[in-house]
Amino acid sequence: MSGSPSSPHRPARRAEPLQRVLFGGVYGTVFASALAAALENDNGPPNPGYDALWVLVAAVAAAASHGYAHALAHRVAHDPAVVSTFRSVLAEWPLMAAVLPTVAALLSAQAGWWSESSALAAALAVNTAALFGWGLWATRVAGRGWAAACRAGGVDMLFGLFIIAANALSK
Known part of the structure; x- marks a missing residue:
């Protein structure tokens, strides 16, 4: 019975990797946003390559x-x-993938495409949009409708906006 397609254990095994992707994606996005906000408050000379590292x-x-x-x-x-x-450590790849937009923005600033401040602002904007996407995706995967998914995405996006607001207020 445990190996049959109708087994209650089968969906749980399939759902766990998706839950890890969603968890790691959200966690990594919030983590990257917090780091980017902290970098904007750095009083030292801009060094986007070091900051990306x-x-x-x-x-x-x-x-x-x-x-x-x-x-x-x-x-x-x-x-x-x-x-x-x-x-278990390898299974944390979604967290690593979620920080890559922030790293890419900083590396593009290192290449001289824009200032570090502009790169960090862009990273925070992308991460905020990503939080909306994570919330939308998670809610749709849970079987909820588009309206509920958009509401969930909006609430998740508020985390990003909170980080941006806290950054602005701390300056």
Whole structure:
């Protein structure tokens, strides 16, 4: 019965990877936005290449620690500790993917395409739009209609706007 298509266990296994993608995407987007907002308050000389590296290293550290915590919390008796930890860390790729727009914006500033301040503003705008998209997608995947999905996306987008507002007020 557990292997049949109608088994209650089957949808849960399929849903977990999607939940990890959604969780990692939202977490990574909020994480990147918070880092970008912090960079805008940096009083030192602009160094977008260093800042891009800093965002990337911080994201790797967050993904590794989150994956490691999952591995410890869900340790499987038949799975060697190293293997389960490695798999858990690799499963955090959505978090890493979500910070790439911020890293790309900073690297484009390093290339001289625009100022670091403009790159960070663009990253915050893209991340805010991405939060809307994550909320929309998650709600649609849950089987809700477009109106509910747009409302959920709007609420998620408020996180991005909150970060932008907090950044503006802190200056």
